[in-house]
Amino acid sequence: MVKSRRDRKRTPKIEAVRVSFPEEHGLPWLTMLLDAYYLADRGIALEISKRLRSGQHLACKKGCSSCCITHTTIPVYPLEVVGIYWFVIEKLSGPEREKIKRQLSAYKAGKGCPFLTDGACGIHPVRPLACRHFNVFNKPCSPGEDPFFTRRQDVLTPNERYKERALAAMLPFHGIKKPSEKRRLAKAGALNSMVKNLQEIDWLNLARRMDGEIMPKTKT
Ligand code: SF4
Ligand code: SF4
Numbered sequence: 001m002v003k004s005r006r007d008r009k010r011t012p013k014i015e016a017v018r019v020s021f022p023e024e025h026g027l028p029w030l031t032m033l034l035d036a037y038y039l040a041d042r043g044i045a046l047e048i049s050k051r052l053r054s055g056q057h058l059a060c061k062k063g064c065s066s067c068c069i070t071h072t073t074i075p076v077y078p079l080e081v082v083g084i085y086w087f088v089i090e091k092l093s094g095p096e097r098e099k100i101k102r103q104l105s106a107y108k109a110g111k112g113c114p115f116l117t118d119g120a121c122g123i124h125p126v127r128p129l130a131c132r133h134f135n136v137f138n139k140p141c142s143p144g145e146d147p148f149f150t151r152r153q154d155v156l157t158p159n160e161r162y163k164e165r166a167l168a169a170m171l172p173f174h175g176i177k178k179p180s181e182k183r184r185l186a187k188a189g190a191l192n193s194m195v196k197n198l199q200e201i202d203w204l205n206l207a208r209r210m211d212g213e214i215m216p217k218t219k220t
Contacts, residue, residue, distance in 0.1 A: 014049045016041035019125045023090070029173055033083045033126070036169035040129050043162020048135060051156065056137040059154075063119045066143045067134060069112035074198040076128045077191050079173045081201065083126040084115075089210055096122060097210070104207035109200045128198065129166060133158045167191055 018038040024031045048058060076084075092100060100122050103114040115122045121131070135156040136147050148155050168186035176182055176190075185191075 014045040014052070016045045021091075027086075029079060029082060030086065032169060032173055033079050036079070036166040037126070037129070037132065039162050039169055040132050040158075040166035043159030043166070044132055044135065044156070046162070047156055047159050051137055059136045059138060059140045064140050065116055065119045065121075066141050066145070067136075068116040068121065068131075070141070070144055070146055071134075072110050072112070072199045074113065074128060074130050075195040076130070076198045076201070077167075077170060078194050078196075079170045080126070080128045081196065082173075084123055084128075085206055085209070087123050087126045088115075088206060092122070092210075101207050101210050104203040104210075107203045111199065113198065114203050129163075130198075133163070 016038060018041075019034055021030065021034075024034065052058070088097075088100060088104075096117060099117050100115060103117070107114045115127075121127050133156070137154045137156070139154070141147055164183070164186045168182040170191065171177075171182045171185060174191075174194075176185060
């Protein structure tokens with residue numbers, strides 16, 4: 001159903017918010033990562049807003065999480081893995097930390113995501129680009145359903161321009177700092193060969209590092 005002009009005016013505006021942490025000052029790679037996520041989130045907000053204005057509604061919400069179990073090939077870039085390590089080691093606390101540590105220790109490759117706790121993402125501020133980009137409209141996924149295959153029209157198509165800008169923002173982590181080079185390489189998919197599958201990473205290593213090892217600072 002296409003919305004009337006009056007209804008469109010009432011549609012809430014979706015805005016991306018840049019996450020920040022005080023530690024960014026001493027961790028340039030973290031600024032890079034959070035800038036990249038902010039760029040991606042801006043593109044996502046733009047595309048979601050377009051869909052909302054056309055009368056669709058976003059099915060994704062906190063507590064709806066079967067996608068985190070169904071999807072077993074979630075791509076993650078090297079800087080994203082560093083971000084997840086940092087967040088889990090430095091920022092998780094209390095029972096949530098213990099629960100994620102147990103899940104990481106017991107994790108078997110190819111299973112659902114080990115960061116899902118009580119129906120919510122335990123690493124939400126640093127969840128990967130792939131998770132950010134996966135948004136579904138009109139009705140929640142059924143258990144085991146991947147709507148990319150069952151109802152592609154309900155799955156958000158990422159905004160390519162912002163996606164490329166997000167990838168370009170990660171490139172200084174790999175020594176590429178010149179703006180024109182970053183743009184060119186991001187467009188050419190230079191990071192694709194470095195992508196890992198989140199469900200095949202050895203998360204036991206992270207569980208062990210949660211027990212007191214200090215995260216080394218990454219040089220840029
Ligand atoms: S992708 Fe599907 S399961 Fe995941 S939050 Fe959105 S509607 Fe829910
Ligand atoms: S990282 Fe978070 S959003 Fe992504 S699959 Fe895991 S729990 Fe779900």
